[in-house]
Amino acid sequence: MEINKLFPGVFRVDGRLATASIARGAKVYGEDLTDQGEVQYRMWNPYRSKLAAAIIKGLRTLSIRPGSSVLYLGASTGTTCSHVSDIVGEKGLVYCVEMAERSMRDLLKVCEKRGNMLPIHKDARDVDSYAGDVGIADAIYQDLSARDQDSILLLNARLLKKGGYAYVAIKSQSIDVAADPDKVYGRFLSNVSTMFCVEERIDLMPYDKLHLFVVLKKR
Template sequence: MRRARDLRPFRESPRLAEARGADRTELWTETAGTLPPVYGERWLERRGRTYRAFEPGRSKLSAGIVRGWSGDLPVPGDRWLYLGAASGTTASHVADLVGREGRVYAVERSLRPFARLAALAERWPGLLPILGDARDPRRYLTLVPQVDGVYADVAQPDQIEIVLANAALYLSAPERPVLIALKTPSMGRDLSAAGHARLAEARLAPVVDLEPSVKLEPFHRGHFLVGGRARGELFREVPGPAVSPPRARSRGRRRR
């Protein structure tokens, strides 16, 4: 582990830091877990806190932030539903951002990555692995409470519908964030990457107040970070699992 002198808080997220270099910005999350590294990322200490490099080449969320995502991010104490957690590369950083008081409900349907995710969760408090299919969100109703945000990286042709069905069922109230790592190569060859991104935005726009989408190149070819804040229409118009509107929370979500 090395020492660094140049870490600064990133935006309003107290557990996310940046180190600006001449030609690139590095992101670091204050870890909620313990060594060894999750995917070979660097660890460092500064003023009694331990940080892990949040590598944009490994994580689409990190790439989105580095490329200028202006929307909400997980903050300490939040509960997030994470769809398509794989073995936990990005989910571990989301768990870092929400800290020990927060929770990340990490859904993964494939056994092999899930086994690694489950092992990781043993040393990452707040990371709760769920073996499940995000196309069938009612199946984990007993495991997932109402959440403050939804992040999805399922790389499926119907990824937008998967996310909306989950958001309608689990988001605690309108104005909560919905973030999607959009993989356009999974969406067919009939449109360009930008065309697929526009189509996804058009589908989302009636139910999500969209932030400007961010192209994740050169880190992830054909990927975008898209999303924004859920509108009330999401809970009324998205067909599928929600039987009753989610209860509203008293606190309004602050603009970040």
């Protein structure tokens, strides 16, 4: 088996992207598991996870690393979140904000097996309701299908450390279905520019056609 490290906690296993599982034997979305000695690798599907797609498409900075605390906005049923949980490991924490009841039900089952994933059943606009639990995070990951994605990010930015990174999947169709996607992305980046500078812009094709993935650094 050929294993290469791409980032701390992120690997290529026989050419496939993977993380080292912190919940041995537990699958979250039907992913393949492969044992190598003590370590069990979980294959990370770039068609199911925008962060995986961004890494394959050449992401340069991944500040989500072992020991990090991550504020994850739009956790859904835990697909990408569970890989973030593997990356940050036992000494890190992932605060998983999700407002949909149904997704939260599945997410809770994932959190039960992973002590570093803390479910927060809230609207990400209601930052005050969870700010005390989160404190100051090392990184934000945002993947919400919401028209006001930019203001939600700005509201949550106070929970990100200065100089910390936000990883954002911007969905143009959720923001303005009729507008040219490049204009929607430009407007999003301009609206958040008071608090963030753009470090990377990643086109996720062919894995995802609907989003632009951006890496932002808090000023």
